[in-house]
Amino acid sequence: MIMRTNSERLFAEALKYIPGGVNSPVRAFRAVGGQPFFVNKAEGARVWDVDGNEYLDYVGTWGPAILGHAHPKIIKAVRAAARHGTSFGIPNPFEVTLAKMICTWLPSVQKVRMCNSGTEATMSAIRLARGFTKRDKIIKFDGCYHGHADSLLVKAGSGALTFGNPDSAGVPAAFTQHTVVLPFNDREAVKAAFAANPDQIAGIIVEPVPGNAGLYLPQPGYLEFLREVTTANGALLLFDEVMTGFRLANGGAQEHFGITPDLSCFGKVIGGGLPVGAFGGRAEIMDYLAPLGPVYQAGTLSGNPLAMAAGIAALEELAASDAFVKLEELGAALEAGMKGAAKAAGVPVQFNRCGSMFCGYFTSEPVHNVADAMKSDRERFKKYFHGMLAEGIYLAPSQFEAGFLSTAHTAADIEQTVTAAAKVMRTF
Numbered sequence: 001m002i003m004r005t006n007s008e009r010l011f012a013e014a015l016k017y018i019p020g021g022v023n024s025p026v027r028a029f030r031a032v033g034g035q036p037f038f039v040n041k042a043e044g045a046r047v048w049d050v051d052g053n054e055y056l057d058y059v060g061t062w063g064p065a066i067l068g069h070a071h072p073k074i075i076k077a078v079r080a081a082a083r084h085g086t087s088f089g090i091p092n093p094f095e096v097t098l099a100k101m102i103c104t105w106l107p108s109v110q111k112v113r114m115c116n117s118g119t120e121a122t123m124s125a126i127r128l129a130r131g132f133t134k135r136d137k138i139i140k141f142d143g144c145y146h147g148h149a150d151s152l153l154v155k156a157g158s159g160a161l162t163f164g165n166p167d168s169a170g171v172p173a174a175f176t177q178h179t180v181v182l183p184f185n186d187r188e189a190v191k192a193a194f195a196a197n198p199d200q201i202a203g204i205i206v207e208p209v210p211g212n213a214g215l216y217l218p219q220p221g222y223l224e225f226l227r228e229v230t231t232a233n234g235a236l237l238l239f240d241e242v243m244t245g246f247r248l249a250n251g252g253a254q255e256h257f258g259i260t261p262d263l264s265c266f267g268k269v270i271g272g273g274l275p276v277g278a279f280g281g282r283a284e285i286m287d288y289l290a291p292l293g294p295v296y297q298a299g300t301l302s303g304n305p306l307a308m309a310a311g312i313a314a315l316e317e318l319a320a321s322d323a324f325v326k327l328e329e330l331g332a333a334l335e336a337g338m339k340g341a342a343k344a345a346g347v348p349v350q351f352n353r354c355g356s357m358f359c360g361y362f363t364s365e366p367v368h369n370v371a372d373a374m375k376s377d378r379e380r381f382k383k384y385f386h387g388m389l390a391e392g393i394y395l396a397p398s399q400f401e402a403g404f405l406s407t408a409h410t411a412a413d414i415e416q417t418v419t420a421a422a423k424v425m426r427t428f
């Protein structure tokens with residue numbers, strides 16, 4: 001029996017002062033029941049709670065920790081930067097270095113603007129796409145989550161889907177009237193939307209590998225189709241690579257699938273675990289941003305020296321190591337192990353994976369979009385989540401989130417996970 005008395009005490013206190021006791025809804029365990037634990041320390045692939053319990057972590061701070069927690073090179077870089085000041089609101093050299101790295105590794109990105117979160121990145125990129133094309137409508141896909149900006153909080157994934165509020169209260173209908181929501185992996189729906197809205201669609205925003213309703217992949221040719229249909233209609237293609245950027249490859253999903261979007265959004269990995277976001281793309285589009293152009297976007301802490309230093313250290317380490325080879329090997333081992341464990345236990349599971357991102361759904365049918373994802377047995381997921389937690393393995397506390405591997409995970413960790421999953425699924 002795992003004791004979490006310190007976490008329980010802290011959560012009771014947190015509930016008095018913080019709505020729901022958490023600063024982001026997905027942390028609250030409400031989809032799986034129970035209470036969140038409070039973390040004291042994280043290192044490598046593991047986190048320790050305030051009661052001293054150890055967990056093998058597949059949340060990885062929701063994606064950023066691709067090198068594992070507290071990577072020595074990131075800690076060193078942040079310490080060194082902090083000695084010179086934590087924020088200037090004046091340009092600093094780190095901004096130039098990180099911008100150059102992003103532009104060098106992603107050929108589609110000729111210029112990039114830093115901000116503070118993925119939400120800021122997508123919100124700003126949408127505004128830029130509208131300003132550049134002088135069109136109002138955007139297409140997004142059901143179950144994709146692009147942060148919590150008003151115009152994008154329509155049929156959104158992640159916590160919005162988890163808690164049954166995919167269209168948030170507090171967003172006036174007028175703010176979303178220009179957002180066209182379509183099913184993912186459905187070409188005819190996209191063609192019909194363009195036909196119904198001639199010369200009105202500024203762009204399509206898409207997570208190239210949607211990771212906010214669990215994880216499912218684009219069907220072969222689908223991203224190519226999105227590229228073609230946007231170009232043919234004078235619209236922009238926006239890749240939300242907040243999760244996939246520098247995770248599926250140094251050049252993100254666009255390198256992995258060989259697609260060139262017009263604009264891309266980043267976050268998570270490029271901040272090395274510090275708060276960051278960025279959006280970038282073709283120079284002629286990016287130059288529409290203030291101070292050069294008419295589209296306004298700003299931020300006191302944008303380009304923050306600590307976040308930039310952490311991001312540079314993370315990307316340098318990714319480039320200098322065989323990280324993506326290792327992540328693929330670990331991912332393949334996890335996938336094979338989990339499929340084997342499910343089969344042996346006689347439990348229908350769809351284990352979707354792309355590189356170091358994964359999700360298991362408790363359904364016998366393939367999952368290609370959010371409607372398929374909704375067929376997963378969520379009562380079973382709850383049992384699975386708590387069973388794994390009891391085995392010391394921390395998965396995202398929702399069926400509608402992706403799992404993340406890091407280079408700090410080992411073959412032994414995968415074996416431990418598969419053994420635990422087999423044990424838990426045998427109790428179903």
Ligand code: HOZ
Nearest residue numbers: 024025026062158212401
């Ligand atoms: N995009 C992450 C969830 N899918 C963010 C985590 C959060 O919302 O707290």
